[in-house]
Amino acid sequence: MTDELLRALADPTRARIVELLTVEQLCVCHLVAETGATSSNLSNHLRLLRSVGAVEAEPAGRYTYYRLRPEVLEAVSAHYAALASRSRLALAVKRPCD
């Protein structure tokens, strides 16, 4: 669970991209239409999402389809679930301040 992955998913524009991709696979032109962002802007965001393994690209002729990698999202979910679980136990412990 790298910080880079969490930071990549926490950006508003990229979070929007991820949300759109949870419905169906989309090519960049769809994302341009849905988000209103420029193609170069989206291309930069998609490159970052690729670099952290959150999405993968499938060139299809002139277009490029993007899809999510569910395992990665599942890993993020598990990460926060573990933090939540441990934090429940932590409420019972208080380190003395001396």
Add this chain to the structure above:
Amino acid sequence: MTDELLRALADPTRARIVELLTVEQLCVCHLVAETGATSSNLSNHLRLLRSVGAVEAEPAGRYTYYRLRPEVLEAVSAHYAALASRSRLALAVKRPCD
């Protein structure tokens, strides 16, 4: 599930704070010792974490103890779990590009 909450948790320093607080409740002086950051730096981070509801502060005389709010972490986990679940179905759908 606000973007602000996700962004707050994605910052490396704040992620470290959260991780430390999953073990036990700590006051700011402990966090200073554990992270090596300055108290004003930590105070700023803690204020942001408070503003998004991730932690709560309990003044105890001269000290201030901080603890996580497990429900919030659980909500974040559930958020990503839902994305992961939906994304699995999305792999079977591909919007035509015309």
Add this chain to the structure above:
DNA sequence: CGGTGATGTCAGCACGCGCTGATCAAACGT
């Protein structure tokens, strides 16, 4: 083969944001 449209890349700019240092308030110990 040119023309067009889809996508990627990069340099440059601007804004956001994290870090610092100074200051202040409150609480404890002497």
Add this chain to the structure above:
DNA sequence: ACGTTTGATCAGCGCGTGCTGACATCACCG
């Protein structure tokens, strides 16, 4: 009461990073 310590707040600085615009590339179509 006074000094010390904890912690919060704020202004200012600097760096990271997202956005843009121009250019390059590749695939399709006439």
